[in-house]
Amino acid sequence: MTTVRLSWCHHEFMNEIRELAVRAALFEHLDRIVSQTSDETLEWEQTASFEFLGEKFSVRQTRGRGINKPVGLEGALSITTAFTPFGKRPPYEDLQGEDGYARYKYEGTNPDTHTNRSLRICMEFALPLAYFVGVRQAAYKAIYPIYVIGDRPDKLEFTLSDDRAEIGRDLSLLTPAERSCAMKATRVRLHQPIFREQILHAYTGACAVCHLKHAQLLDAAHIISDSKPRGEPEVPNGMALCKIHHAAYDRNFMGIQPDRKIVINSELLKEVDGPMLKYGLQEMHGSKIAIPRNPKARPDPDRLEERFSEFLAYERSGQ
Numbered sequence: 001m002t003t004v005r006l007s008w009c010h011h012e013f014m015n016e017i018r019e020l021a022v023r024a025a026l027f028e029h030l031d032r033i034v035s036q037t038s039d040e041t042l043e044w045e046q047t048a049s050f051e052f053l054g055e056k057f058s059v060r061q062t063r064g065r066g067i068n069k070p071v072g073l074e075g076a077l078s079i080t081t082a083f084t085p086f087g088k089r090p091p092y093e094d095l096q097g098e099d100g101y102a103r104y105k106y107e108g109t110n111p112d113t114h115t116n117r118s119l120r121i122c123m124e125f126a127l128p129l130a131y132f133v134g135v136r137q138a139a140y141k142a143i144y145p146i147y148v149i150g151d152r153p154d155k156l157e158f159t160l161s162d163d164r165a166e167i168g169r170d171l172s173l174l175t176p177a178e179r180s181c182a183m184k185a186t187r188v189r190l191h192q193p194i195f196r197e198q199i200l201h202a203y204t205g206a207c208a209v210c211h212l213k214h215a216q217l218l219d220a221a222h223i224i225s226d227s228k229p230r231g232e233p234e235v236p237n238g239m240a241l242c243k244i245h246h247a248a249y250d251r252n253f254m255g256i257q258p259d260r261k262i263v264i265n266s267e268l269l270k271e272v273d274g275p276m277l278k279y280g281l282q283e284m285h286g287s288k289i290a291i292p293r294n295p296k297a298r299p300d301p302d303r304l305e306e307r308f309s310e311f312l313a314y315e316r317s318g319q
Contacts, residue, residue: 016125019075023128023145025052026059026077030130030142039205039215041197044138060132060140067107069118075127076118079104079146083134095190099171100182101149102160102190111153119158123148126164133190135197143190187226187233195233196220202297203240208289209254209262210280212242219246223256223303236300239289244280254281255311258301260288263308266315 029050034040047059060078061068068078081095081104095102107115122129128145135141149167150159159171162185174182199220206213221241224231231237239256241249248254255263264285271277291298 015074016127019073019125019127022052022057022073023077026050026057026130027128027144029059030144034142039197039200041135041139041141042132044140047132047140047142059130065107065115066104067115067119069115074118075121075125076115076129078130078132079119080132080140081134083136083139096183096186097159097171098179099174100179100184100186101171102146102186103157104148104160106156106158109156111156119148120151123151123158123167126167128164131160133194135194136201139197141193141197143193191226191233192220195238198235199238199240202235202292202294203290204292206240206290207242207245208239208291209245209284209287210242211290217242219243221246221249223299223307230303230306235292235297237303239299244276245284248281252311252314254284255308256289256299256304257308258305260291260299260304262287262289263311265311 030042033042033046049056049058051057055072057070057073057077058068060080066080066082067076068080069076095104097103104119107113110116121127126147128147130142130144131146132140132142146160146162147164147167148158149161149163149169150171152159196219200215200218205215205218207218212218218240219242221239222231222233223237223239226233245254249256253265253268255265257263262284264281268277269282269285289299
């Protein structure tokens with residue numbers, strides 16, 4: 001009996017080593033192809049497969065399926081959330097629970113399908129995965145490593161985190177401060193990259209104010225801060241702004257009216273400084289921001305009005 005038990009344990013140990021080795025190879029493969037892109041997004045064809053020790057593994061599941069468990073592995077290797085077109089509910093609205101942690105829905109309603117079991121195996125053996133989140137049609141942001149840290153059969157969903165130490169943690173015992181911290185971490189790791197890619201794509205990679213087209217110098221700026229009601233990371237609540245105009249907007253040196261007209265702080269208009277102030281800010285006064293071609297991706301006028309009221313209040317205060 002002891003011999004049989006030891007043999008089984010050895011087999012299980014070797015399987016786990018192989019599972020981890022394949023994942024390490026996947027992450028190295030993703031590092032290479034992501035480094036060759038201009039915006040760190042991957043086209044559908046780039047996420048087909050990779051080879052490890054002469055064996056081919058699928059990187060992600062076929063279209064219409066979310067959980068990828070390649071033949072020869074016990075645990076899932078990757079998960080995918082498809083892009084949702086503008087005007088419909090964005091995918092990332094389903095990615096966060098009230099505790100701040102990311103969620104991933106079961107495939108179907110049967111908790112015991114082979115794909116759902118494969119994610120449960122990832123949780124049991126702390127196996128990392130790659131998460132492909134659609135940021136536009138047939139283009140994905142690769143987020144890795146991600147761990148399955150919890151299973152909620154009552155809600156047909158798994159809980160995700162980038163910290164393997166949180167596997168099995170009782171999230172119902174989180175303090176308000178811990179929940180706030182989890183929400184911020186999920187926002188930075190998951191929501192903000194998606195928001196950025198969708199905003200830059202909607203604005204064709206150019207600043208809405210000055211039309212600068214260097215992606216490295218562009219930000220996805222919120223109209224309503226994500227810490228406030230209606231501050232969701234969705235395209236109508238954002239604009240592509242260069243770093244100068246983003247900072248000016250956030251600090252009320254620049255406002256944008258609901259009709260998209262740019263207003264520069266009156267005190268700033270009086271100042272005399274170098275060419276950046278003159279051409280980059282003062283001469284923008286009275287012009288209009290560029291907007292996406294897709295009407296559903298354009299800035300929400302109600303949010304612009306709410307944000308512009310903050311700009312006016314700042315002006316009146318004389319700060």
